[in-house]
Each structure stands twice: as C-alpha cells, then as structure tokens.
Amino acid sequence: MGLYWPVRVIALRTIKNFLGSKPEYGDAREPALTWYRQALGADWSSPAAVKREIGSASILKDGRAVFNIAGNKYRIVVWINYPYRVMYIRFIGTHRQYNRIDAQTV
Numbered sequence: 028m029g030l031y032w033p034v035r036v037i038a039l040r041t042i043k044n045f046l047g048s049k050p051e052y053g054d055a056r057e058p059a060l061t062w063y064r065q066a067l068g069a070d071w072s073s074p075a076a077v078k079r080e081i082g083s084a085s086i087l088k089d090g091r092a093v094f095n096i097a098g099n100k101y102r103i104v105v106w107i108n109y110p111y112r113v114m115y116i117r118f119i120g121t122h123r124q125y126n127r128i129d130a131q132t133v
C-alpha cells in the first residue's frame with residue numbers, strides 16, 4: 028500500500044451558494060455535504076480511482092468528472108488535478124440546469 032494523499036476540495040462556496048439560492052434546493056443539502064466529506068477523504072489519484080469509489084461518476088475529458096447526488100436529482104461537476112489531488116467544484120445544479128451547461132468548459 029502506497030502513501031495516502033487526501034483530495035483537497037476547492038470552492039465549497041459553490042455548493043453553499045447553490046443551496047442558499049432557492050428554498051427548494053434544501054433537499055440537496057445533506058447529499059451535497061455527504062459527497063463533499065467523501066471527496067475530502069478520498070485518494071483519487073486517477074479517473075479509475077474515482078470510478079472504483081463512486082461507480083456512478085461520469086468521467087469526462089481533461090480531468091472533469093460528474094457526480095449524481097440526492098437520488099440523481101442533482102449533479103456536481105468538478106475538475107480534478109490528479110497528480111496534486113486537488114479538486115475544483117465547477118458546478119452544482121439540477122439535471123435541467125446541468126443540461127444547459129457544457130460540463131467540459133464550465
């Protein structure tokens with residue numbers, strides 16, 4: 028077993044801003060924070076490591092990944108710098124909102 032380097036997650040504010048934007052997003056609070064805590068404790072050194080831990084994650088090009096939370100009601104898009112174990116939260120929203128963005132460039 029090699030060295031363990033937990034992921035550093037940047038921009039929790041993105042999640043907080045989304046949760047505070049409308050009262051109807053309140054049901055995303057616990058799933059989003061649960062996902063956040065899981066990401067903080069992860070050792071995601073590669074896209075394969077993400078898939079091993081969260082099989083439902085969608086791996087995109089250039090370090091992008093999409094996570095479904097709250098029973099697939101919401102999506103979180105991140106950019107992961109795998110060598111440095113740094114993850115940037117780029118987007119959180121409903122599936123409808125997700126369909127209006129380009130997850131590869133957001």
